[in-house]
Amino acid sequence: MSVGKSGRASVAVLGEHEIIEIIRRRLELMPDSPVSFGDxxxxxxxxxxxxxxxxxxxxxxxxxxxxxxxxxxxxxxxxxxxxxxxxxxxxxxxxxxxxxxxxxxxxxxxxxxxxxxxxxxxxxxxxxxxxxxxxxxxxxxxxxxxxxxxxQGKLMLRSGACPGDVLAVTGSFGKSAAGLRLLLDERCSAPNELREGLLQAVYMPKARLPEGLALGQCGAVSASIDSSDGLAWSLHEIARMSNVGFALDRVPMAEEVFRFAELNGFDALDLALYGGEEYELVVTVKANLCAKAAAAVEAVGGCLLPIGKVTGERGIFFHVGGEKRLIEARGWEHFKSEV
Amino acid sequence: MSVGKSGRASVAVLGEHEIIEIIRRRLELMPDSPVSFGDxxxxxxxxxxxxxxxxxxxxxxxxxxxxxxxxxxxxxxxxxxxxxxxxxxxxxxxxxxxxxxxxxxxxxxxxxxxxxxxxxxxxxxxxxxxxxxxxxxxxxxxxxxxxxxxxQGKLMLRSGACPGDVLAVTGSFGKSAAGLRLLLDERCSAPNELREGLLQAVYMPKARLPEGLALGQCGAVSASIDSSDGLAWSLHEIARMSNVGFALDRVPMAEEVFRFAELNGFDALDLALYGGEEYELVVTVKANLCAKAAAAVEAVGGCLLPIGKVTGERGIFFHVGGEKRLIEARGWEHFKSEV
CATH class of the missing domain: 3.30.1330.10 (PurM-like, N-terminal domain)
Incomplete structure (x- = not known):
C-alpha cells in the first residue's frame, strides 16, 4: 500500500474517481445548475x-x-x-x-x-x-x-435512460487499448501493417462531433456519454446516473483487435470493454426513434450500431452464445491504472 | 545559456512572454473577436x-x-x-x-x-x-x-488609454515582493510583526473585484489591467496596447516595504515596481471623470489613488524630486525570473 508523506493513504491508492468524490463532497454546489456535477x-x-x-x-x-x-x-x-x-x-x-x-x-x-x-x-x-x-x-x-x-433541454445528459430504450454506439472498440499495449508492454508484438493501424488509433484519435450534433438535433436520445474511460465504465456511469441496467447482445470490435488479441494472448472482449482512451459515443435511444437516429448519424457520414437494451434491474450483462457475462465497473483510471 | 535536448535554445532562455508570442503567431485567430489576443x-x-x-x-x-x-x-x-x-x-x-x-x-x-x-x-x-x-x-x-x-462596450480593455487621462491604482505596492524575498532568500530577515504582515500578502492575496466592478459600472475608465506581473510590467502593457506613455509622480508603497528595504539593503521602489504576485488594479481614467471613479470605488470600501498621467510620447518615467527615472519593461516572468 502506498503511504503519503504524513503516513496516511495517498492518492495512489484512492484512485481518480474517489478523489473526484472527495472533492465534490466539499464543494458548495451552484443552485439550480442545469447539469448534475459529474456529467x-x-x-x-x-x-x-x-x-x-x-x-x-x-x-x-x-x-x-x-x-x-x-x-x-x-x-x-x-x-x-x-x-x-x-x-x-x-x-x-x-x-x-x-x-x-x-x-x-x-x-x-x-x-x-x-x-x-x-x-x-x-x-x-x-x-x-x-x-x-x-x-x-x-x-x-x-x-x-x-x-x-x-x-435548455437540448443537452444529452447521462441521466435520462429508461428501460426499453435501445443502447447504441458510434463505432467499434479495442483498437486504442491494443495500440497502448503495443507501446507500453514490450512483450507485445504485431506485424507492421497491423501495428500501424493500432498505433494510429492511439496517436490520432477523433471526436465524434458530427455524430453527436446529429444525435442532439434529432431528439431521439435519452442519455449519452463518450467512451474515454472505456465502454464498460461508460455503461456503468449511465446506469448509475439513470438508475437502470443494460443487457448487451454484441460489442463491436475491429478485426485488428481480434488479430492482436490472438497473437498476444489477450481476450479481445476485455480490450474492447475495459480499454479507454477511445472516443466513441455511447447513447440510449427511444425504441420508436431508432431508425430516425440512425438516419441522422448516417447523414453526416457516421454509423449508429445498436448493441443492446436498457433494463429495469441494475447490473450490466453481456449475453453471448447462451452465456451471461457480467460487465464490471472498471476501466481506465488515473493513479490506479497501470496498463 | 540553457540548451534543449535537440541542442537548440530552450524555453528557459526564451521566457514566458516570448513563448506566448511564438504560440500566438501560429494560431488562426477567431474572426471578429471582441477582445485582442493577449488581453x-x-x-x-x-x-x-x-x-x-x-x-x-x-x-x-x-x-x-x-x-x-x-x-x-x-x-x-x-x-x-x-x-x-x-x-x-x-x-x-x-x-x-x-x-x-x-x-x-x-x-x-x-x-x-x-x-x-x-x-x-x-x-x-x-x-x-x-x-x-x-x-x-x-x-x-x-x-x-x-x-x-x-x-459589449462594458469590458475595460488594455487598449483604450489616451494622452491626458489620469493613471490610478487601487492600493499600494511591494509587500508581496518583500514577502517573497523573505521566503526565498535566506539572507533576508525581518522582526516578527513585520514578517507576518509581509507573508500575509503572499499567502492571502485578494482580488480587487468590488473595485473592478465599480470602475466598470461608472464608465470612467479608458484602460485597465491588474498588477500580477508587477506594476512596471502592467504600465508597459497598457502603453504597448494603447500606444501611449506614462509620467508617474508617485508610487504608493506601504510603510512595511520601506522598513523591509532598509533592513535588508533593497531599493523600496524596485520592490514596488518590479515585484508581481500582487493584485492591484492599474487603470487610466478620463480626467473629467476622476472624482466619479474615485467615489464609485470608495462606495464599495476601496480607494483609487492617482499616480500620474498618460502621455503622448512612448516611454514610462517616474518624476521624483526633480529627477526623471526610467521605468523598465521587466517584472515577474516564468522561466526567466529567479527571485
Whole structure:
C-alpha cells in the first residue's frame, strides 16, 4: 500500500474517481445548475433558455502521452478529448483556452509543434484557440477548457435512460487499448501493417462531433456519454446516473483487435470493454426513434450500431452464445491504472 | 545559456512572454473577436450585445507556491489570480472549472484542503466551482478557468488609454515582493510583526473585484489591467496596447516595504515596481471623470489613488524630486525570473 508523506493513504491508492468524490463532497454546489456535477460538461444559465456549456480536461505528458506520440499529436489530442465530451452532449465547441505547463528543456521548435497541434485540433472541430497561459512545470501539462452554448433541454445528459430504450454506439472498440499495449508492454508484438493501424488509433484519435450534433438535433436520445474511460465504465456511469441496467447482445470490435488479441494472448472482449482512451459515443435511444437516429448519424457520414437494451434491474450483462457475462465497473483510471 | 535536448535554445532562455508570442503567431485567430489576443481575458459573442468572458491561468507548485503556503492557501490563490483578471475587466466570475495535477504522495487530507481552498476562493467572489478533472502529475498543478458574461462596450480593455487621462491604482505596492524575498532568500530577515504582515500578502492575496466592478459600472475608465506581473510590467502593457506613455509622480508603497528595504539593503521602489504576485488594479481614467471613479470605488470600501498621467510620447518615467527615472519593461516572468 502506498503511504503519503504524513503516513496516511495517498492518492495512489484512492484512485481518480474517489478523489473526484472527495472533492465534490466539499464543494458548495451552484443552485439550480442545469447539469448534475459529474456529467461530461458543466452548464450555466445565460438568461432565457440559453446555456453556456463548459468543460476542462488536462493532458499530462507522463500518463497521457505514450512513447512515439509527437508533441503535435499530444497537443491535438488534448483538444480532441475535450471535444469528445462536447460531442457526447450534442454541443459545438466555439472557443478553446489552453494553460500550458512546459518543462524547461523544451525548445522553440517544440513550442511551435505544440501551438500547431492545438490550432489543428481546434480548427478540425470548428473552434478557435482564444487565449491561454504558459508556465514552467516538471511534466508537459496541456490543460484545455472549452466553451460553447446550447438551449435548455437540448443537452444529452447521462441521466435520462429508461428501460426499453435501445443502447447504441458510434463505432467499434479495442483498437486504442491494443495500440497502448503495443507501446507500453514490450512483450507485445504485431506485424507492421497491423501495428500501424493500432498505433494510429492511439496517436490520432477523433471526436465524434458530427455524430453527436446529429444525435442532439434529432431528439431521439435519452442519455449519452463518450467512451474515454472505456465502454464498460461508460455503461456503468449511465446506469448509475439513470438508475437502470443494460443487457448487451454484441460489442463491436475491429478485426485488428481480434488479430492482436490472438497473437498476444489477450481476450479481445476485455480490450474492447475495459480499454479507454477511445472516443466513441455511447447513447440510449427511444425504441420508436431508432431508425430516425440512425438516419441522422448516417447523414453526416457516421454509423449508429445498436448493441443492446436498457433494463429495469441494475447490473450490466453481456449475453453471448447462451452465456451471461457480467460487465464490471472498471476501466481506465488515473493513479490506479497501470496498463 | 540553457540548451534543449535537440541542442537548440530552450524555453528557459526564451521566457514566458516570448513563448506566448511564438504560440500566438501560429494560431488562426477567431474572426471578429471582441477582445485582442493577449488581453487579460478572452471573449466570445453570444448574440445581441452579450459576451461570454473566459480566462484560464495555471498555478504550479514549484514556481507559484512558496514555502510555508498551505495547500488550502495555494488552491484559494489559484482562483484569486484568475478573479483578479476578471476584476481588471469589470466582469463578475460566475463559474469556475478546475483541472488538477496531483503528485502521487498527496493524502486524502491534502485533497480535502485543496477542495476547501478552491471552494473558499470561488465563494469569496460569488462564484461556484462547477466542474473539473483530476490527473496524476509530478508537480502540484491547479489549472483554473473562469466563465462570466457582460455587454459589449462594458469590458475595460488594455487598449483604450489616451494622452491626458489620469493613471490610478487601487492600493499600494511591494509587500508581496518583500514577502517573497523573505521566503526565498535566506539572507533576508525581518522582526516578527513585520514578517507576518509581509507573508500575509503572499499567502492571502485578494482580488480587487468590488473595485473592478465599480470602475466598470461608472464608465470612467479608458484602460485597465491588474498588477500580477508587477506594476512596471502592467504600465508597459497598457502603453504597448494603447500606444501611449506614462509620467508617474508617485508610487504608493506601504510603510512595511520601506522598513523591509532598509533592513535588508533593497531599493523600496524596485520592490514596488518590479515585484508581481500582487493584485492591484492599474487603470487610466478620463480626467473629467476622476472624482466619479474615485467615489464609485470608495462606495464599495476601496480607494483609487492617482499616480500620474498618460502621455503622448512612448516611454514610462517616474518624476521624483526633480529627477526623471526610467521605468523598465521587466517584472515577474516564468522561466526567466529567479527571485
Amino acid at each position: 461530461d460538461v458543466s452548464a450555466v444559465g445565460l438568461g432565457g433558455k440559453r446555456l453556456a456549456v463548459l468543460k476542462t480536461d488536462m493532458l499530462v505528458g507522463k500518463t497521457d502521452v505514450p512513447s512515439g506520440m509527437s508533441l503535435w499529436q499530444a497537443a491535438r489530442k488534448s483538444i480532441v478529448m475535450n471535444v469528445s465530451d462536447f460531442a457526447s452532449k450534442g454541443v459545438s465547441p466555439v472557443a478553446v483556452l489552453v494553460a500550458l505547463g512546459l518543462p524547461r528543456d523544451l525548445t522553440r521548435q517544440d513550442i511551435e509543434q505544440i501551438a500547431d497541434g492545438l490550432n489543428a485540433g481546434a480548427r478540425e472541430y470548428g473552434a478557435y484557440v482564444v487565449g491561454g497561459d504558459t508556465n514552467e512545470a516538471s511534466d508537459l501539462v496541456v490543460s484545455v477548457s472549452l466553451f460553447g452554448s446550447t438551449e | 487579460d481575458v478572452s471573449a466570445v459573442g453570444l448574440g445581441g450585445k452579450r459576451l461570454a468572458v473566459l480566462k484560464t491561468d495555471m498555478l504550479v507548485g514549484k514556481t507559484d507556491v512558496p514555502s510555508g503556503m498551505s495547500l488550502w492557501q495555494a488552491a484559494r490563490k489559484s482562483i484569486v489570480m484568475n478573479v483578479s483578471d476578471f476584476a481588471s475587466k469589470g466582469v463578475s466570475p460566475v463559474a469556475v472549472l478546475v483541472a488538477l495535477g496531483l503528485p502521487r504522495d498527496l493524502t486524502r487530507q491534502d485533497i480535502e484542503q485543496i477542495a476547501d481552498g478552491l471552494n473558499a476562493g470561488a465563494r469569496e467572489y460569488g462564484a461556484y466551482v462547477v466542474g473539473g478533472d483530476t490527473n496524476e502529475a509530478s508537480d502540484l498543478v491547479v489549472s483554473v478557468s473562469l466563465f462570466g458574461s457582460t455587454e
